[in-house]
Amino acid sequence: MHASSSKSLEELQKAIGYTFKNQELLIQALTHKSYAGEHGLKSYETLEFLGDSLINFFVVDILLSEFPQASEGELASMKSYFVSEEYLSELAEELSLDAYIFVGGKRRNNHISPSLLADTFEALWASIYLDCGKSADFVKKLYEGLYKERILSAVGAGEYKKDYKTLLQEETQRRWKERPTYRVVSIEGPHHNRVFEIECSIREFRATAKGRSKKSAQQLAAKKVLELIQSSEK
Ligand code: MN
Secondary structure (H helix, E strand, O other), X not given: OOOOOOOOXXXXXXXXXXXXXXXXXXXXXXXXXHHHHHHOOOOOHHHHHHHHHHHHHHHHHHHHHHOOOOOHHHHHHHHHHHOOHHHHHHHHHHOOHHHOOEOOHHHHHOOOOHHHHHHHHHHHHHHHHHHOOOOHHHHHHHHXXXXXXXXXXXXXXXXXXXXXXXXXXXXXXXXXXXXXXXXEEEEEOOHHXXXXXXXXXXXXXXXXXXXXXXXXXXXXXXHHHHHHHHHOOO
């Protein structure tokens, strides 16, 4: 029924180290809505929703147990890196997920985007969770077995320490080959206690933020715009 898949699902399951009892759950995790619509199948969207939460949980749990001394802010910036589309799409590429994804219609011949890869990766973990009988602990161990070492060495190398302005710019360059712009909206308060309000915008995405320095206001505004862009596809 899924002749369009160029690789056997067996290889994928071997790579993850898990064999599905219900193969249909695995297929659902790999099915984009464009294909689902054409073939009367379920798409991965609700699985992605659940998988997103599961991966957040796995990552936070790993970080908290390995770095009990880290501040919440540090943990937050590590977490946002390890659950980012960029990072998850790399993990998906390593599993060659692009070879298994079912896409239909006009999309069929398109390049599989990083965001599609990351979404299916999230859905995949939800499908394992459901298939194994909802044992979060079992699935977490599987995830740790595959990715914990890698997460720890990335932390060690400081890979996650990119700032939001850089992250945003990478995202907009990748999507549109454009850079966001920053504009001072207002400067308030006395000299020694100024508050800067900065607007960051790119295309239809726009946010403002305040800070004690231009730089900190820019960082916050960039963070907001990045979140707007990332949530616009949901
Ligand atoms: Mn997603």
